[in-house]
Amino acid sequence: MVAEPKYSFWREAFKVPWTMYGIDIKYKLNSVIFYFSQQGSTKKIAEKIAEGLRHGGHTCDLVRFTKISKDLELIKYFEFKRYQLIGFGTPVYYFHPPYHLFEIFEALPDLSHAKGFLFCTSGGNPGATLFKIKQVLDKKGLKIIDGCDRWKGLDQHRCYSHFPQSALPSSVGHPTEDELKQAKEWGSALIAKALAPNTPEKTDFWSKDNKWAEGGWKGRSAPFMEKWFPDFYLNKDKCTQCGECAERCPVEAIVLNPYPTWVKDCDRCYLCDLYCPEQAIECDWSKQIAFMDAILERAKKKKRLK
Numbered sequence: 001m002v003a004e005p006k007y008s009f010w011r012e013a014f015k016v017p018w019t020m021y022g023i024d025i026k027y028k029l030n031s032v033i034f035y036f037s038q039q040g041s042t043k044k045i046a047e048k049i050a051e052g053l054r055h056g057g058h059t060c061d062l063v064r065f066t067k068i069s070k071d072l073e074l075i076k077y078f079e080f081k082r083y084q085l086i087g088f089g090t091p092v093y094y095f096h097p098p099y100h101l102f103e104i105f106e107a108l109p110d111l112s113h114a115k116g117f118l119f120c121t122s123g124g125n126p127g128a129t130l131f132k133i134k135q136v137l138d139k140k141g142l143k144i145i146d147g148c149d150r151w152k153g154l155d156q157h158r159c160y161s162h163f164p165q166s167a168l169p170s171s172v173g174h175p176t177e178d179e180l181k182q183a184k185e186w187g188s189a190l191i192a193k194a195l196a197p198n199t200p201e202k203t204d205f206w207s208k209d210n211k212w213a214e215g216g217w218k219g220r221s222a223p224f225m226e227k228w229f230p231d232f233y234l235n236k237d238k239c240t241q242c243g244e245c246a247e248r249c250p251v252e253a254i255v256l257n258p259y260p261t262w263v264k265d266c267d268r269c270y271l272c273d274l275y276c277p278e279q280a281i282e283c284d285w286s287k288q289i290a291f292m293d294a295i296l297e298r299a300k301k302k303k304r305l306k
């Protein structure tokens, strides 16, 4: 553990490098966290990591991705050079980052001046999420020094719509106070890693044998998901044309015309369906619910045998 340098007006004023235990510390670490969070769990974790990164007078800005066109515009003009440490956080969708984020990551500029870190929240199986992000960020020259995929968030995928709270039961209550505390501590610990000159790159993101993550959903066109998940069916008798579904959609796949129309391939998050106040989007989930129930049952039995 490296002790935090105490604040010194003169050191700050002249930006004098500071040496302790052989580690060269410039007083202030400027970091930024970009995160996507449709339902708020990743946001909670990102805020706690940022709190940790601000420990000792360092700075951490938070940037939330919301809509793809806005996000692409934002990163085009963003002053990445102001930051020595850049983090990315995401929910896990189908063992990967939500697919539209790849488009954003691919559009990032060269980041070889900085160090990076990654995190996600999931319902309990993050699959290859951080590994997949790192693959793209490697091309940008960002040296990833740490990552964490152990935090959970409330999982309200529509496969779990028949459970109380429309959620995977084991995900209810997450992220817990304990997880939020861990996230803050993890953020604080990143400071020393970011300031040390020889922090090694983290490469062991995904050694798990997870066939779903490997084969699950290949390519942007997502033919597997298109086939496997239900179509959007709008009940016009219920729809009030309020626009909530279009507002929620991060990839701008829904156009009000004047009723909502789905105009392109999307992340298949089904949060348009979840958040429609009139339950006017009627997807047939019976096949997927039966499939997930069978998986959950098998998992329960395995645990009982152990």
Ligand SMILES: Cc1cc2nc3c(=O)[nH]c(=O)nc-3n(C[C@H](O)[C@H](O)[C@H](O)COP(=O)(O)O)c2cc1C
Pocket: 036, 037, 038, 039, 040, 041, 042, 043, 090, 091, 092, 093, 094, 095, 096, 121, 122, 123, 124, 125, 126, 127, 152, 153, 154, 155, 156, 157, 268, 269, 270
């Ligand atoms: C479309 C969709 C797909 C998901 N896929 C997975 C998954 O493959 N593995 C998993 O553990 N959790 C999965 N989840 C759960 C989310 O990763 C989890 O709820 C996350 O914390 C949501 O983050 P947010 O609240 O920041 O949006 C999925 C959730 C949705 C909506």
Ligand code: SF4
Pocket: 234, 238, 239, 240, 241, 242, 243, 244, 245, 246, 260, 275, 276, 277, 278, 279, 280, 281
């Ligand atoms: S959120 Fe529901 S009611 Fe509102 S426009 Fe969309 S489908 Fe119609």
Ligand code: SF4
Pocket: 245, 248, 249, 250, 251, 252, 253, 254, 262, 266, 267, 268, 269, 270, 271, 272, 273
């Ligand atoms: S499922 Fe709905 S909200 Fe999600 S990306 Fe597709 S159209 Fe947008």
